[in-house]
Structures are given as C-alpha cells and as structure tokens.
Amino acid sequence: MDSFGKLFLIGFMGCGKTTLGKKLASRLGCDFFDLDHILEKKVGMTIPQFFLANGEDAFRQLEREVLTTTELPDNAVISTGGGLPCYFDNMNWMNSNGTTIYIFMPPAALAVRLDNDQIHGRPALQGKRGTDLIAFIADKLKERESFYNKANLIIRGIDITAEKLVGILQANKKSS
Numbered sequence: 001m002d003s004f005g006k007l008f009l010i011g012f013m014g015c016g017k018t019t020l021g022k023k024l025a026s027r028l029g030c031d032f033f034d035l036d037h038i039l040e041k042k043v044g045m046t047i048p049q050f051f052l053a054n055g056e057d058a059f060r061q062l063e064r065e066v067l068t069t070t071e072l073p074d075n076a077v078i079s080t081g082g083g084l085p086c087y088f089d090n091m092n093w094m095n096s097n098g099t100t101i102y103i104f105m106p107p108a109a110l111a112v113r114l115d116n117d118q119i120h121g122r123p124a125l126q127g128k129r130g131t132d133l134i135a136f137i138a139d140k141l142k143e144r145e146s147f148y149n150k151a152n153l154i155i156r157g158i159d160i161t162a163e164k165l166v167g168i169l170q171a172n173k174k175s176s
C-alpha cells in the first residue's frame, strides 16, 4: 500500500473531515486521528461543554496544544477542527509536518449538511439554521479562506470519496 506521510484534512465545519478521514485511513491501512475527539478525551468534556465553561480562546489554545503534542506515527490521517488552521501558526506547522488537504464546499452545501447534523451542537454556529446559517457560513468562510488556501492540495468536497482521494494523492506523488 502507498504511504503518504501525515495527511491533515482541513476545511469548514461540515465539509466531511471526520467522515472522510476515517474512510481514507482505513483505505490506506494507517491510523486515524480526529483532533477534536482527542481534545474531548483529554478534558473529559464535549466541545460545547468546554466552550461554555472556558470560552473560545481557551479552546484555541488547547487545540493548538493537541495538534503539536499528540504523538503521530509517520503515516496517518489527521482530521482537524474547522477553525484550527486559522489560529497561531497552525497552518505552517501542519505544512511543515505533513501534507494539508483542503476539502472545499460552497456555503449552501455546507449549510444543508450542518442543518442535518445538529447532534454535534457546534458552538461556533451559535444555533443558526436555514438562511441565517448560509449567510453566517459565507462570512466566516471568507475570513478563513486565506488560511485554508495555503493547503498543499485543494479538493472538491461535494463528490469526493476516499477512493478518489487516494487516486489524487497517487497522481500528486508522481508529479512532484
């Protein structure tokens, strides 16, 4: 099986980092890490609980710490939280330690997924639904895009599968 080093999946909430990351790791036969899940285990709280108790600044500090201190094997798929690339020098850190893959999706498509995925109660969305949610995503995505666009690879999230992504990674390896 091909090995691609550490693959960091980045992108807006709802683009599928957690879902695709698991499938990609299983296809590549390597370990999977979801930094949000590691953070939740570390503090013994869900992310919404942590936000409520300690606020966003403390969350961003902790997610930075989880990114830089989690022991990762040479080959792994790492799904990040949607905001992580936009704080500290996290984007440069990931680009220096592996390959970053930005899963791009337009706001309306993200909103459909996030509207249907209320159980995770993402605090950054502040309970927004429908057209309010689309407008909020469009604004936030504009703020975050310059960070996401520093990724080594940018892929379309709408129709991506783990199988297709492996093909893209193989083609990218040959051409570099």
Ligand SMILES: Nc1ncnc2c1ncn2[C@@H]1O[C@H](COP(=O)(O)OP(=O)(O)O)[C@@H](O)[C@H]1O
Pocket (backbone or CB within 6 Å): 011, 012, 013, 014, 015, 016, 017, 018, 019, 020, 079, 082, 113, 114, 116, 117, 158, 160
């Ligand atoms: N390829 C896909 N097609 C349809 N729905 C998807 C797809 N990938 C993820 N989802 C759904 O979208 C929501 C957000 O997915 P998730 O993997 O948690 O995204 P992220 O980790 O980027 O926030 C979940 O409800 C998930 O089931």
Ligand SMILES: O=C(O)C1=C[C@@H](OP(=O)(O)O)[C@@H](O)[C@H](O)C1
Pocket (backbone or CB within 6 Å): 011, 012, 013, 014, 017, 018, 036, 047, 080, 081, 082, 083, 084, 122, 123, 124
């Ligand atoms: O975009 C954000 O600010 C956040 C995204 C979430 O992860 P997902 O992108 O996996 O939903 C999680 O880290 C937290 O709720 C904050």
Ligand SMILES: [Mg+2]
Pocket (backbone or CB within 6 Å): 017, 018, 019, 036, 079, 080, 081
């Ligand atoms: Mg996730």
